[in-house]
Amino acid sequence: MPLSVGMSLLIILAVALTTFATRVVPFLIFPKGKEIPDVVQYLGRVLTPAVIGMLVVYCLKTTPVLSAPYGIPEAAAVLVTAGLHVWKRNNLLSIGAGTVLYMFLVQAVF
Template sequence: MTFTRTLAMIAVAAICTFATRLAPFLLFNGKKPIPPIIRYLGETLPPAVIALLVVYCVKNVSWSAAPHGLPELLCIAVTALLHVWKRNNLLSIGVGTVLYMFLVQTVFL
């Protein structure tokens, strides 16, 4: 891949990222109320996406073979409890990830 092509790809990615971040401010600039459907989607989509990610993370777990999904279930519970307690996405996801890596690399070999 040429240097020019690489720069073009980076520029397109940067422009698309900037456009998607700018679009809500242009569409909903505060002068008129946010449509109810947009508010509904803003409230319901984040939990739905998290639920989808949890299902995706445990889809290949072998429930019939040892350790029977124990590290996954334990880390999901720790992540959920930590999030309910602290309400900090970065903290709960980070601790859950580090705990999972620790468990599968040291405890559940």
Template sequence: MMTTSQLIITIAIITAGVQITRFAPFLIFPAGKPTPKFVQYLSKVLPGAAISLLVVFCFKDVGFLSGSRGAPELIAAAAVAALHLWKRQMLLSVGAGTVIYMLLIRVF
């Protein structure tokens, strides 16, 4: 167990570790100065790749080779995509998809 002052230091360090990852790009490339062309290019093409990465990230703990083989996740994800392409209503797609998933994991 840590002492109170060690605990305070640890919390400060955790905060610093997290917030450095958020602030670093903005501190390295301040708004006043022209951002290098390469970084401008990155900030144009990265969003597409970053959202794809987030989608894959959500499926990282799904066991496709065991148990339900990822069936509830894939069916619910397909339902979200189909609903969204059909109605383009974010709350409907997300809400219905989540309810479908919660029902599926109780069935499978």
């Protein structure tokens, strides 16, 4: 079902306002000069690695390790991604190279 122009503009406006609000709220809650609570600082340190760990588990949870190709493409992509990230500390490079390697392996090799 196609949307009318008005409805499309309303959706775009709602998304823009929501995005703007998520960017502004932290500055309203924690203005310059106000002490950031310890719990917020703690969450800032631990949430990124926790989310990345959850994404890795989610992506690898259905990897077939008991049947061909035995998780080889996934393992190679994870090792390349981790190795490149440790070496170069470049998120775009490590994730991009790991993704390209995985897609090459599953499309052309296995």
